[in-house]
Amino acid sequence: MQCTSFPDDLVGLQADWLRTYRELARRPAAAGTTPLRRRLIALSCAISAHPYWSRPARAAGGAAELRRAARARAWARAA
Template sequence: MTPIRFPDDLLDLQAAWLRTYADLARSPAHAGTTPLRRRLITLSCAIAAHPFWTVPGRSTATRVELRRRARTRTWATAA
C-alpha cells in the first residue's frame, strides 16, 4: 500500500480543528462557546472542500489517517 501524502495546508487545517475541538471540550458549559463552535464549522467546511478530496479513491479510511497524522503533528509541536 502506497503511503498517503497529505498537503501541508490540509494537515494544518485538521490540526487546527483538533486544537479547537479540545478547547471547546475544556470550556465550561456556561462559557461563551459560540466562537469555538463557529470555528469548528468553518474548519470542517474547509477540510471537506479541500481539493485533495477530488481525487478518486479517497475514502473514510483516508480521512481517519488524516486525523491520525494531524494529531501526531499537533502533539509534536506541543512538546
C-alpha cells in the same frame, strides 16, 4: 495501515480543528462556546472542500489517516 501523504495546509486545518475541539471540550457550556462551535463548522467545511479530496480513491478512509497525521504533527511539535 496505508501511508498517505497529505498536503501541509490540509494537515494544518485538521490540527486547528483538533485544537479547537479540545478547547471547546475544556470550556464550560455557560462560558460562551458559540465562537468555538462556529470555528469548528468553518474548519470542517474547509477540510471537506479541500481539493485533495477531489479524487474518489482518496475519500475512502482518508479522514482517519488525516487525523492521525495531524496528531503526529502535534506530538512532533510538542517534543
